[in-house]
Amino acid sequence: MRFGIITFPGSNGDHDALMAVRLGLGQPAELVWHTETDLSNYDCIIIPGGFSYGDYLRAGAIARFAPVMQAVAREAEAGKPILGICNGFQILTEAQLLPGALLRNASLEFVCDWVWVRVEQTHTPWTSQLARGARLRLPIAHGEGRYFVDEKTLGELERAGQIVFRYVDAEGNATPEANPNGSIANIAGVCNGRGNVVGLMPHPERAFDRLIGGDDGLWILASVLAVGLEVVRGRGGN
Amino acid sequence: MNETARWRAEVFVSLRPGVNDPQGLAVRDGLRRLGYQEVEEVRVGRYVQVWLQAPDVQTAERRIAAMCEQLLANPVVESYRFVIEPAESQ
Amino acid sequence: MNETARWRAEVFVSLRPGVNDPQGLAVRDGLRRLGYQEVEEVRVGRYVQVWLQAPDVQTAERRIAAMCEQLLANPVVESYRFVIEPAESQ
Amino acid sequence: MPVTPELLREVALTEDEYQRAVELLGREPNLVELGMIGALWSEHCGYKHSRPLLRRLPTSGPQVVQGPGENAGAVDLGDGLVVVLKIESHNHPSAVEPFQGAATGVGGIVRDIFAMGARPIALANSLRFGPLEESRQQYLFHGVVGGIGWYGNCLGIPTVAGDVFFLPEYRQNPLVNALCVGIAERHALIRARASGPGNLVVLVGADTGRDGIHGATFASVEDPERSHRGVVQVGNPFLEKLLLEACLEVLQTGAVVAMQDLGAAGLTSASAEIAARGGTGIELDVAAVPRRETGMTPYEVMLSESQERMLLVVRPEGLERVLEIFRHWELHAVVIGRVTDDGMLRVLDAGNPVAELPVRLLTEACPIYIRQASESDAIRTRRAFDPDTVPDLSVNEAPRALLVLLRSPNIASRRPIYRTYDHTILTNTVLPPGQGDAAVLRVKGHRFGIALKTDCNPRYCLLEPRLGAQHAVAEATRNVTCVGAEPLAITDCLNFGNPERPDVYYQLVQAIEGIAEACTVLGVPVVSGNVSLYNETEGRSIPPTPVIGVVGKLSDVSRHVGLGFAGEGKVFLLGPERATLGASEYLACLHGIVAGSPPDLDLELERRVQAMVREAIHRGIALAAHDCSEGGLLVALAESCIVGTIGGRFRVDELVAANGRLDRALFGEAGSRIIVQVAPGAEGVVLALAHAYGVPAFELGQTGGDRFIVDGIVDCLLDDLVAVWRDGLRRE
């Protein structure tokens, strides 16, 4: 499966995503510069972390207007698996390809740590190989990760199964102490209505090897491979 | 644009009521600790000054409103307000 | 304080002229890329709203000025300006 | 032009220095030239007090690929790779605007690393403040930590190590030292030497504004706050990220002859330095320099310290390709001049000459000062204090003393700091901050890894600078050893007061001697560094603070250990059994006394202890290792239990007997001490190893359970220790 990893000026997680896919998954991956307008070559797309355009104004606000984002919107519409990580998640919400907004952490501080998240939905291509309720240990590193939607939208997201990950403690409970940034309802990641576009604040691409603290992130990145396999089968392969 | 003038817009962006503003809380607490007990509430937003060319104030207003909608504010969580005045030309 | 009223101050903090404002540059370039070619310069600062109790507007002004000096702005790189108006009491 | 005393003060030249310049030049310099000479003859650029002293540092070794003199030092790692390292201070700017001051400090040191053609892979920082109880110190602390985090996080370079110390003497003069480490292919290292007359000088990055004019002289004058408001700069890490990527890409073209970052004294310093190293001259036209502000004079353009700019020397035939790459990264790059063969730095303004100075006058003719050195009586008196005159600790008071120390800002958990630094980005961080005595990073595709740490106990240095500096080298290398790495090289940052005062000059001389001695015995060369003098306000100077940054190599990165006890096992103390209360954290925290003589240091023993611990880790018989530093033995044991989330039961009666006092045994400090947890069954091997290396070893006890027990002295829940240690840096 070919992964396209989008690089904006100021992206800094692009290389990590590339390494995670190549070294962790053993799949081909390429960096795609933000001026690119055609993403049809890739089977799935990652919008990585970083500080696109310095995160000036609001994280992701300026990047969402990059030429490549029109192509992203097209592919999202077409149902291609798209994963926004950290700054990528922020860009996707700014572009309104995902609901809600990401605000400054409640602590007002940047936070870098390892956290537990619980898988809430498995109908997305990025969680298809995980069990509902499964816990993953992943790094976070962000200053604007406080997920916000109004109460009404929150109810809709719950009902539509769009809440994909929540911050939990080691026992799997979504407690206030387990919430690193003040996100509403401990939300760590969401998807669009169709489920193919997923955004999350934790960094699965930084957890692909035990030597650097863990490899739970591979579950997320590898899930999409299974989807790819189905696509190939559907095309009449074996 | 053959006949234009120079304008300065001041845009005030703030979080919508109902959206938590931890920075406002922190500033409020900081002020109280410094002895400003009379402070009841603080909200922190963005103050953006934009200098632009436009033939008339109506056009300038229209353009600034569009910039706010598109980029300067995020309608999901923020509201904005602006004022425009002529700027001395450079 | 036995006879006080409620005031709302709007404080506008911006970087002093001449101080590099990378955020302003990024926003300016962003706006231009979006087609707002008429934008000449952008500077991004803070917009702080403070609700406070004070017996009269002079006191409110004096207090707000002191808060700006002490906490709301860093006089080394920033300048500020504020307006005060009566706020409806809570 | 009338040369008034005010004018000379403005450019920070003395009357004598001015006369020297006139003599060398054979005429009076004009205003632009005077500004240029003043900037390059400042302490910051010219090292006029430290240069002769720095010659005493050992700088060579088989591993050294590049010693001092370039933008950064470089050391061989094997497999064709080198590690590049450099530390730098940003003390004065941080005192005035802590957030931006610290942020731009990170920006500067990162540029030094990629100017060598190395990709930056990690950052560290060494910080000093006044007492954290004071609100102004909290403001400085939060500002500095915030600025460091912001810049590094935004750039995407992990900040993985550092050290912090709080002492009243830093109240007016906080210290902010930033260290960056990069990796390069040995053959691709680039030097900042402008060679090849006719080659083009290209300026790339931020537009030039009136930022920090005279920042270099400012950093060499006392009391920044009063005299130099308004020179603060706002950093742009986003632009720096583009610059970093673009510069590394441009080097691949082979068209770049030299690269130099613009730091203190801006274009003047950058162009003079590359010309001096290349033995050439340079001609620039300031009219070509892109400006952020209108109406700037040539003087301002030449001395502006606008951040995020680099100077390159490019072969004409490769120019188009180079500019093309910069365009791709959306950066401004322009040709502003060319290399000449006449040894002159010539500045034009739209073709009209505005300055013409011999390069050597700027760089090599800088006056050198050797000052009177004498120790202050006050310090001699303080050192003579006998800690035995304080009453010994009673057994009942020991648990409380332990809690007081664990809560001390000099000992408490650093998590509130490093949690705000991205330390997982780049996916190389094997031992993150807080987990080991040094950070460990892997190098993808290679078996080896590298370790990194900074250290300096300013109390030791205050009371006895030479010994204190030796301790700094010993502690930093020991920390690197404690994760299993062999110390490879040192980068040092010498933070001192005004060297024109005999007592400060004495400290400087002594500290440099101390570093030199320790480096020699431990076999670790100094390959780069930085000097920051005049750190004083109203005649009150900071304690001498020679910060030592060490980079080490693990031949097999998977063979590392952390500082936290890993499950159950026996614990040993390696190193001297006797400790000292003089200059200790214990005396300061429990008795309010900063006096006495720091622990003495047997550098030979230090070398053996470190070698032994590295071997134990390498052979897999040490499961954890932790250096005993501030707070002494009991604090070190508690820290290893806390980080390992496992209790333990220990006994120290032998040590109490040997030390003659309970407080000295429990909380006294000493060099060359490491506690190790030994793999079950390997206790005999460790003792044999200790014997073979001539290292004293004492069995301390056994880990396990959820209580922290020292027989007859302390018995509490480990969680009670965690609670105070965790929040010691949090003050509201």
Ligand SMILES: Nc1ncnc2c1ncn2[C@@H]1O[C@H](COP(=O)(O)OP(=O)(O)O)[C@@H](O)[C@H]1O
């Ligand atoms: N300013 C800092 N930035 C990042 N990490 C830091 C900083 N200060 C301390 N640390 C980390 O916290 C841990 C404890 O540091 P320190 O107390 O200096 O250790 P030691 O006493 O063993 O030298 C180390 O992992 C160190 O790298």
Ligand SMILES: [Mg+2]
């Ligand atoms: Mg310590």
